[in-house]
């Protein structure tokens with residue numbers, strides 16, 4: 393005699409609505425374990441079966457996965473911050489103050505966004521370090537490494553453009569120091585080798601384009617905001633999609649080539 | 656000591672302490688795994704080459720890992736507030752003005768090189784060099800498992816760049832650079848009025864007594880000649896090594912194009928610490944001064 397709860401569950405599981413959502417039962421069988429991966433768009437990033445060493449945290453350090461997780465956390469907290477933030481010089485700083493003092497969970501959201509961003513820079517570097525040390529950039533994964541290098545630079549640019557947005561002393565001076573370099577770009581900077589010869593001035597060189605002015609000012613804030621919230625995350629998301637797709641296409645996580653005894 | 660604790664626990668510096676700890680740990684961890692594999696006939700990874708189902712064996716690890724990361728991040732964010740300083744003021748330059756921490760290695764290079772090298776050339780070469788790695792490292796061994804024996808040159812070169820030139824310069828920039836970008840020990844008080852007398856000389860002046868500029872302040876062609884000779888001489892080491900070793904299987908398989916890229920990147924990377932040492936030990940500023948750029 394089944395209890396009332398079990399009876400209800402069985403009934404529910406036989407309805408058309410339930411079956412249209414969950415396409416297989418939850419019994420622990422080989423088949424269901426495979427379907428669990430195949431029938432789920434998110435888990436379907438994975439293959440159904442992988443070699444055991446690839447599940448070992450000592451091999452991958454989990455750093456690629458953590459980097460991706462942090463990117464997701466940054467997207468969620470970032471969207472929440474956008475509700476409270478206006479990228480104009482007269483508002484930006486006050487909005488931050490408001491967020492830190494008067495918004496429920498405002499400081500938590502900002503702190504999580506800030507610390508996750510720092511952490512992501514660290515984990516992406518460690519991920520690269522691991523991929524190098526296991527030689528995982530070697531054939532057939534050469535190009536996925538190159539995509540990775542672009543992801544690394546995007547991560548740094550994301551962090552850098554975000555640094556300006558609080559519009560405090562720390563922000564504008566760190567960005568001033570960072571963007572002053574652009575002046576020295578060969579050919580394209582007003583103080584770079586061959587720059588003046590090619591007609592580069594402080595008000596038309598590559599730094600001017602980046603900042604929208606001759607110094608870090610309100611136009612820079614708007615530029616960095618758009619780059620930070622729209623352009624760079626979009627590109628990063630596209631490249632991550634390619635990165636993950638290629639991991640699958642390149643035969644999953646790298647491992648010793650057991651067939652040819654080269655290990 | 657108090658001052659040391661203060662900069663180590665400054666909210667924005669905690670990640671750097673974290674990074675330092677993690678890099679040291681993982682360098683040791685990977686070295687241990689590599690050396691262990693090197694002692695064995697069959698690598699640890701090859702012993703685990705059998706297949707398992709992703710659900711639950713991998714998904715479980717990912718799930719627990721994600722929980723752990725989110726827990727740490729939540730505690731971190733409850734405990735420590737992100738800094739918010741005074742409102743932006745373009746007329747008030749803080750001293751020191753530091754770039755975000757991950758660029759401090761490049762900012763450190765500014766002490767030793769002109770901005771077009773430290774700020775533009777070096778980062779471009781880092782990105783280019785990283786992208787080139789899979790195509791210039793043609794050693795098929797050590798793919799998918801930890802090892803040291805089978806890829807000594809590759810691993811040592813990468814670790815030199817990553818640990819010594821990237822990570823430790825970030826640490827130097829964060830903890831040892833104070834007002835005026837002068838070196839301060841972490842326990843030293845940041846004295847904004849400290850002036851360090853610098854008498855920089857150029858290479859040709861120091862070693863050959865040939866001044867960079869003539870009495871009428873135009874560039875001295877002799878100094879330029881010496882400078883060019885040194886720079887070209889440095890890179891021709893790569894050519895000399897090629898001629899010497901061109902018969903060996905490694906160099907032959909590498910081919911001249913790949914070899915040139917490897918040699919150029921390697922010599923450029925090695926030139927960085929050499930210039931640093933020349934500056935610190937001998938106060939040498941430039942190797943080569945031309946009307947357009949200085950090296």
Ligand code: HEM
Pocket residue numbers: 452453454455456457458459460463516519520523526528529533536537538539540541542543544547632635639644645646647785
């Ligand atoms: C936003 C940045 C990145 C994300 C989210 C990411 C994510 C991942 C993930 C989840 C994996 C699976 C294995 C693992 O976790 O280690 C992976 C593998 C890989 N990544 Fe990344 N990655 C990023 C950046 C990079 C960078 C900077 C590089 C190298 C320069 C790189 C090169 C690779 C390669 C070659 C693999 C295959 C490794 C193997 O088969 O063992 N990725 N990545």
